[in-house]
Amino acid sequence: MTSETELRDPELARPETERETETDFDEDDRLRPDFVRAVLDAVEAGDFEEARARVESLHPADIADLIELTPAEDRAALASAIADRIDGDVLAEMNDWVRDALVDALEPRQIADIAAELDTDDAVAIIEDLDADDQREVLRALDPDDRAAIEEALSYPEESAGRLMQRELIAVPEHWTVGDVLDYLRADDQLTTDFWEVFVVDPSHRPVGTCELSWILRTPRVVSVTDVMKREQTLIPVDMDQEEVALRFQKYALISAAVVDGGGRLVGMITVDDIVHIISQEAGEDALLLSGAGDGDINEPIRDSYKARVRWLIANLVTASIPATIVYLFEGTIAQMAVLAALMPIVAGVGGNAGTQTLAVTVRALATNQLTQSNTIRAIRREIAIALLNGLSVAAAVGIAIAAAGSALPDLGGGTLPLVIAAAMLTNILIAGLAGVLVPVTLERFGQDPAVASSVFVTMVTDSMGFLAFLGLATVSGLVG
Structure with missing residues (x-):
């Protein structure tokens, strides 16, 4: 039976083996490196006819992939060689950064011709990132009906239904x-x-x-x-x-x-x-x-990637000073028992992983509307219950391990240290579970994207409370001093 997709795209309707043979796809439906290299070699040799012949049977999405796989410095030459195959459908499938670079090299009349071939939403995606002057020139070059539709779309907020919709309907x-x-x-x-x-x-x-x-x-x-x-x-x-x-x-x-x-x-x-x-x-x-990596696109310019990432690294540097201050306050405790310095990263690290797990679940639940005001309390109770079970399991494991090591190494503090590190581990995992829910929920309630800064704050909380719980319990328990 022929599927709806195959009816719309004759290329996909052909047998897979024939399609892969003709277009040089690998088993994962990706362009083979030797095919990409052959096209680029033809362009470099000035044999544009050979380059065009090789891409003749490619689907617009695969031509977009070919351009994206080409080194940035060679894309202009490739685009010039296969210009007759680069149309609106190709640009609509292309990575935003690569497309913007190609569009910048085109004349407004050429961009207008391409935009006229596309549905309104795809045309807007090409025009909206142009400079204001170029945007006006492209709009002037469009037919009045197309221009009116695109101008209306551009009047709506970015990432709204107005930008996403197409006017062509019945x-x-x-x-x-x-x-x-x-x-x-x-x-x-x-x-x-x-x-x-x-x-x-x-x-x-x-x-x-x-x-x-x-x-x-x-x-x-x-x-x-x-x-x-x-x-x-x-x-x-x-x-x-x-x-x-x-x-x-x-x-x-x-x-x-x-x-x-x-x-x-x-x-x-x-x-x-x-x-x-x-x-x-x-x-x-x-x-x-969540990782503070900005757009995270391998085609994004280095300067833009740097600007997106460095601000979160600096923010993390500031928040990291809080757990560092806590460690400094317990300098005397650590000096009396140096083994504490070796063990406290374990408490903070496991707590951080527990917080990250809860944070990932919460951010996803918020993004998919599974977590709302009506079930927030229930979600918090659920994560605390999970954190308690995890905390008891990990605390028991680390306590037994330290106790076993302590029997062979008396410097580890005898029977008190296993209890201290187990209690600190349980405390930090419970706090991590609570922070993993409360931080993104609080940001979302204040109208902020919970994925943007949650990880920085959760990491700060788990590191700070991990050090404070471990070193504080070590001090008050009489383990040192």
């Missing part, structure tokens, strides 16, 4: 019959061809329902669309954040959804292919934000 009045819809679709060759459902609107252009294409094709012509349409639908506000849009698609298993303005009027639609990209992008973004 909307019909509610008084039409199925026959009217079919005649309309067949008569107007300017209509979009990429859609899964028809939106039904009232005289004010507010969506009142949707009709799937399968319903329209299987229903007699005389039946009114209001008799076959689905009235329940998920409407996306035009200013909704793209992450929330993705969650709605995931929650309600949507293929496409109508986007409405403040007055409830239909202004666009969002399709699942855009959402797949958003889900991947947001997931990667959160992981990178």
